[in-house]
Amino acid sequence: MAKKLFIKTYGCQMNVYDSARMAEALAPLGYDMVDEPAGADMVILNTCHIREKASEKVFSELGRLRDLRDERAPGAGPMLIGVAGCVAQAEGEEILRRAPQVDLVFGPQTYHRLPELVARAARGERALDTDFPAEDKFDALPARPRKSPATAFLTIQEGCDKFCTFCVVPYTRGAEFSRPVENVLDEARALAGGGAREITLLGQNVNAYHGRGAGGDAAAEEGLGGLIRRLACVEGVERIRYTTSHPRDVDEALIATHRDVAELMPFLHLPVQSGADRILAAMNRRHTADDYRRVVDRLRAARPDLALSSDFIVGYPGETEAEFEATLRLAEEIGYAQAYSFKYSPRPGTPAANSSEQVAEPVKAERLARLQDSLNRMQSAFNEASIGQEMPVLFERRGRRPGQFIGRSPFMQSVHVEGAGDLLGQTLPIRIAASHPNSLTGEPVAALAATVRSPGRAGLQA
């Protein structure tokens, strides 16, 4: 009888990708994914360590799972509880000490060993595996499933060597590692063969990618630009995206790829964190605000319609009002289509956490509100400027209303359309009719309107 598996995923797209691969690694053991922990035979929390209180959230969730397990029907068999991801990597032993209900703890680099870890847990042995193994976990994972959603993530690079002073990633994900070119292309072919039309390449520092084995030549190395050019030749791949980048790794080859490769979408997430040089230096970002401006200028020269998004941290230790205003100015100068902004939160084990110049919470909150006000105005202006435009939208899921479909514009905007028939996996020209803070609504362009009925325009024929 099939066993039920529930995975709760926190944090970044790489955790989303890892959760999908964990489910694939457990499928041969008879586990099918379910949407709820209640009644599951195994529950895995795939955790994120980026924000404050990350581990406390995990422990409270584990408390709820203990209760759920205690309420299981007699004879229902054991419910295994596992903790994965970056909190598991950083605090594995602490989790086993504080949470006796946990059966297995494993890090982002060892989930390919899940079958063995589950076997040990089923024998009643609590398993902990937070190694950084020599073997390439991707080689040990089963092939991707035959069916894929219209949009898919594909991890090509892991770890980070940058050691920004506020970040735990180098400690939880380890040193930078780039997957061999042919392995990435094989996985892309499998995803596209299964129906994926858009592939997002993932890495903590994705544009530091330098994969070996290009064209089967072990010595030949390929950067991200070159990999994208090869990926664009994979049958079925219509759209390519990549995230997350570091400004210092945007090289000429990548910029030229934005100019030349139509499949590469005109949207780039390029974190800057701060607009003040003294703060950027304290963060160990090793670039100035002007370096960042120059990178953006070169990218926009290559691809004039390129839309940008970014990450910002306000209230980094020692940040003055003038330095915060430099961040505001930089953001308004660049003009972002989207952006993520956070209050600085001290992360255990990171250099900045020990600083004696911590900024007061109310000051952080006030600065964050001002920055978000500015970023939200930019995003609304970007969306409003889309009204009346015609853009290709790839439909990836159904909306809440019957006949409603939700897709992505090339600029990563969410686009809602009412349609007849099944639009999933199709890329259709859509005229944008209205904009909202975080999404757009649109209508299929007349030529196709016959097959797709828009609000109030019933009965058009092909």
Ligand code: SF4
């Ligand atoms: S480059 Fe990104 S992942 Fe790497 S240390 Fe800095 S913030 Fe963290």
